[in-house]
Amino acid sequence: MTFKEIISRTNLKYKEISGKSDNEITGIRISSRECGDGDVFAAIKGFKTDGHLFAEDAFSRGCRNFIVTDPGTIPQNITDSSTVYQVDDTREALALCSNVLYNSPFNELCMIGITGSKGKTTTTFLIDAIFRSVTKNSFFTTVKYRAGETEEDSERTTMEADRLQKLLRDSVNHGDTHAIVEVSSHAVTLKRIAGVEWDAGLFTSFSRDHLDLYGTMEKYLDAKLDFFRMLSASNKKNKIAVINMDDPEGCKVLDVLNDTVRAVTIGHSDKCSYRIDDVASDENYQIIELTLNTPILTAKERYDVPLMGDYNVTNIVLAIACARENGISYEDVYAALHDFCGVDGRFNVVFNSPFKVVVDYAHTPESLEKIFTECRKLASGKVIAVFGCTGDRDREKRPIMGEVAAEFADYTIITDDDTYTEDPEIIIGMLEAGLISKGKRSPFNYKIIRDRKSAIAESMAMAQPGDVIVIAGMGHQKYQVTGNGKIPHNDRDCVLELCKKC
Numbered sequence: 001m002t003f004k005e006i007i008s009r010t011n012l013k014y015k016e017i018s019g020k021s022d023n024e025i026t027g028i029r030i031s032s033r034e035c036g037d038g039d040v041f042a043a044i045k046g047f048k049t050d051g052h053l054f055a056e057d058a059f060s061r062g063c064r065n066f067i068v069t070d071p072g073t074i075p076q077n078i079t080d081s082s083t084v085y086q087v088d089d090t091r092e093a094l095a096l097c098s099n100v101l102y103n104s105p106f107n108e109l110c111m112i113g114i115t116g117s118k119g120k121t122t123t124t125f126l127i128d129a130i131f132r133s134v135t136k137n138s139f140f141t142t143v144k145y146r147a148g149e150t151e152e153d154s155e156r157t158t159m160e161a162d163r164l165q166k167l168l169r170d171s172v173n174h175g176d177t178h179a180i181v182e183v184s185s186h187a188v189t190l191k192r193i194a195g196v197e198w199d200a201g202l203f204t205s206f207s208r209d210h211l212d213l214y215g216t217m218e219k220y221l222d223a224k225l226d227f228f229r230m231l232s233a234s235n236k237k238n239k240i241a242v243i244n245m246d247d248p249e250g251c252k253v254l255d256v257l258n259d260t261v262r263a264v265t266i267g268h269s270d271k272c273s274y275r276i277d278d279v280a281s282d283e284n285y286q287i288i289e290l291t292l293n294t295p296i297l298t299a300k301e302r303y304d305v306p307l308m309g310d311y312n313v314t315n316i317v318l319a320i321a322c323a324r325e326n327g328i329s330y331e332d333v334y335a336a337l338h339d340f341c342g343v344d345g346r347f348n349v350v351f352n353s354p355f356k357v358v359v360d361y362a363h364t365p366e367s368l369e370k371i372f373t374e375c376r377k378l379a380s381g382k383v384i385a386v387f388g389c390t391g392d393r394d395r396e397k398r399p400i401m402g403e404v405a406a407e408f409a410d411y412t413i414i415t416d417d418d419t420y421t422e423d424p425e426i427i428i429g430m431l432e433a434g435l436i437s438k439g440k441r442s443p444f445n446y447k448i449i450r451d452r453k454s455a456i457a458e459s460m461a462m463a464q465p466g467d468v469i470v471i472a473g474m475g476h477q478k479y480q481v482t483g484n485g486k487i488p489h490n491d492r493d494c495v496l497e498l499c500k501k502c
Contacts, residue, residue, distance in 0.1 A: 001025055001101065003040055003065040003083050010096040017071045017084040021064040028098050028162045029058070037062035042094040042162075045069065051090070067093045095161035095194035105168035106196045109138075109176065111236070112322065113183040113193075115227045116204030116244070118367055119315045120157070122307075123204055124182045125343045126319035133336040134328055137178035138171035140164070143344050143476045148174035153478065158187030161194065185223035186213065193230070200326075201231040201261075202242045202318050206249040207366040211394040221249060225256050232258040240264050242321045244314050245272055264325055266317045274321045279313050288313060294324060301330055305337045308347050309374045345475025347371070350495045354465035355381070359491045361475025363390065363417070365400040371470055372408035381466030385409035386459050387473045388452070389431055391422030398427065402434020405446075409470070411462070412446040415455035417473045418481040424450060452480060456494050471495070 002022050007014055026038035032054035035041050041058035043051035043066065052073040055066060064082040068074055071086050078084070087093040099106075112127065114120050121142045128139040138147040142157040148170035158164070158181065171179055183201075187193050206221055214220040228241060241257055243250045245267035254263055266274040277300060278291040290313055292301045305316050316337065323333050342348070351357035356378055362371045368387070375383050385405045389398045405412040414431050416424050428448055435446050442448070449455040452474075459469045471491045479486040 003085075006040075006097050006100045007067075007085055007093075009100045010093070012087055012093055012096055014093070015086040017068075017074070017086055018079040019083050020079075020081050021083040023064060025065065025101060027166075028094060028101060029063075030094065030160060030162065032058035032061065032063075035061045035063040037064065039063050040065040040067060040097065042067045042090050042097075043069070043074075044090045044094070067097070089191065091161075091191040092194050095165075095191050098162045098165040099195045102165040102169040104195075104197075105165060105172045106179070106198075108172045109168065110178040110199045110326070111196060112178065112180045112200040112202070113198050113227060113231075114181070114202040114204065114318075115183040115185070115188075115224055116202075116247075117207040117209050117224075117364070119204035119311070119318075120182045120184075121361075122312060122343050122346055123202060123315040123318050124180055126315060126337070126340065127180050127322055129340050130319060130323040130328060130333055130336040131178055131180065131326075134332050135178055136174070136176045137180060138167065138174075138176050139180040140167075141182045147171045147179075148176070157182055157184035158192050161192045164192065183227055185220060188226045188230070189213070189223050193227075196230070197234045197236050198231045198239070199234070199236045200240045200242065200322060201228055202322060203228070203244055203247070203250060203253045204315065204318060205244060205247045207364060209364050209394070211396065221252065224249075225252060228253055228256050228261075232256065232261055234260075238262075240322075240325055242266065242318055242325070244318060245269055246314060264321050266314070266321050274317055274324075276313065276317060279310070281308075288316065290316065292317065292320065294321075301334075303334055303337055306340055307342060308349070309370070311370050311374070312347075343476075345477070345492070347374070348492060350492050351460075351499055355460075355463040355467040355469065357460065357469045357471065357495050359471050359475065359495065362387075362470075362472040365397055365404050368401055368404045368472060369408055371472060372404070375468045375470050376408070379466060379468040381464055381468075382410035383408070384459050384463060384467060384469045385412040386415060386455050386469065386471045387412075388415045388417035389427050389473070390417050391419040391424070391427055393420075395430065398430035399434035399437065402431040402436075403438050404434075406435045406438035406440045410445075412440075413455045413459055414446060414448045415452045416450050416480070416482075417452075418477075419483065420481055421483050424482075452489060452491075453494050456491065457498055460495070460498055 028040045029035050035058040041063045059078050066084045114124050124141045131137045147167035239261045242264045243253050245265045265272045275293040280289045288305045345361045348359045360371045362368045478490045480489040
C-alpha cells in the first residue's frame with residue numbers, strides 16, 4: 001500500500017500538503033534514524049523535543065512520506081518531492097495508520113488488557129503463565145515482551161503503536177490466539193493503543209502516580225477509565241471486564257461500562273463474582289494459599305501459588321478469574337499457578353541468610369509501605385531500606401516516600417534512582433525532608449549515599465542476622481539513567497556480586 005492508500009483507510013481528518021511519492025510502505029517510524037525509503041516518518045511533538053526538527057534527517061535517509069501537525073516547519077525541498085499529510089494529532093495518526101498497515105492484527109487475537117496503578121506486571125505474567133499452558137499467546141509487559149519468535153526486554157510498559165501493531169501481526173503469523181497486554185495510563189493518553197479492539201480489560205488498583213503528567217488524581221483516574229471506555233466501544237463479542245472491588249475506585253470502573261461488557265468482580269465482598277474466602281501463607285511466607293467461591297463451580301476452589309506478599313492475592317485472583325471466564329479449567333489454572341516462577345524485580349528474595357535482601361520495583365508511597373509491611377513479617381531484626389526517587393517526575397511524592405520510610409523502616413539509606421536531567425541533590429533533599437519531618441535524624445536513622453552500588457554495599461555491611469534489606473525503586477531495570485546517559489546497573493546483580501565478596 002502507498003501512504004495515500006493507508007491514510008485514506010483510517011477515520012482521520014487530514015490535509016494533503018503535498019502528494020509527490022507513491023512508493024510501497026513497509027513501516028511507520030517516529031525515529032528519523034530508523035527511516036528508509038519504505039517508511040513513513042511521524043513527526044511527534046514530545047515532552048522534550050519536537051519530531052518536526054528531525055524531518056530533514058529522515059529525508060536524508062530516503063524517507064519520502066511524512067505525517068505532521070505543523071507543516072510550516074517542513075523544508076520546501078521535502079514537500080517538493082514527498083507526500084506530506086497534516087493531522088491534528090500525530091500520535092493518533094501513528095496508531096491508526098499502523099493498524100491499517102498491519103491489517104488490524106488485534107481482530108485476529110483475543111486481546112486482554114491489564115491496567116491499574118499497581119499489580120499490572122505481576123497480573124500480566126500470571127495470566128500469561130496460565131494461558132501459555134493451554135494456548136499460544138504473546139504478551140507485553142514492563143519487564144519484557146514476547147511475540148512470535150521474538151522475546152526481548154521492554155523499554156517501557158506499553159510500547160509505541162507502530163511497534164506494538166507489527167509485533168501483534170508477528171504474533172498472528174506465528175499462530176498465537178491471544179495477546180496479553182499491560183496497559184499504562186500513558187498508553188491510553190498518548191494514543192499508543194488507539195483503535196485497538198479489546199476482548200477483556202482488567203483493573204488491578206488505583207493509587208498516586210504519574211502526577212507529573214496528569215496534575216491531579218482525578219485526571220489520572222480518568223485515563224484509566226478511558227481504557228474501559230475503549231473496551232465498551234470495542235466491536236468484539238463476549239467482552240468482559242474483571243475488576244478488583246476491594247479498591248474503592250472499582251465502582252467507577254463499573255460505572256463506565258456499557259451493556260456490551262459483562263462485569264466480573266473479585267474481592268472479599270459477598271457480592272463479588274469471585275469471592276476471596278481464605279488466605280494464608282506457609283510458615284516461610286513463600287506460598288500464598290487461597291480459597292475462592294466462584295460462579296463456575298459449586299465447590300470452593302483452592303490454589304497454592306509460590307508468591308510472597310498479601311497484595312499479590314488480588315493479582316492472583318484477577319488472573320484466575322480472567323482464565324476461568326475464558327474457559328480454562330480449574331485443573332489447568334491450578335497447575336500453572338503452582339509452578340509459577342515469579343516476576344523479575346517484584347519481591348525477589350535475592351539473598352536469604354543470615355539476613356535477607358529483597359529487590360522490588362516499589363517506587364510510590366503506597367507500594368513502599370506495602371513492601372515494608374510484608375518484609376516486616378520476614379524480619380526478626382531490623383528492616384533496612386535502600387531507595388531513591390526518579391528525576392523529572394512527580395516531585396510531591398518524594399517527601400511522602402521519606403515519611404513512609406521513617407514510619408515503616410528501622411534504617412534508611414537514601415540513594416540515587418534514575419535521575420534523568422534533574423539535579424540529584426534536589427531529589428535527595430526532598431526525600432530527606434520527609435524523613436526529618438517524622439523526627440528521624442542522621443546518623444541514627446538514615447544516611448545518604450548517592451552511588452547506588454555503594455549504598456547497597458553499606459546496607460549489607462551493616463545488616464545483622466534476622467534483618468531484611470529492601471532495595472526498592474528499580475526492580476528489573478538493567479540501566480540507571482542519569483543526565484550523562486545510561487549506566488549499566490541491576491540491583492539483583494549488584495547484590496549477587498557483593499555476596500561473592502562476603
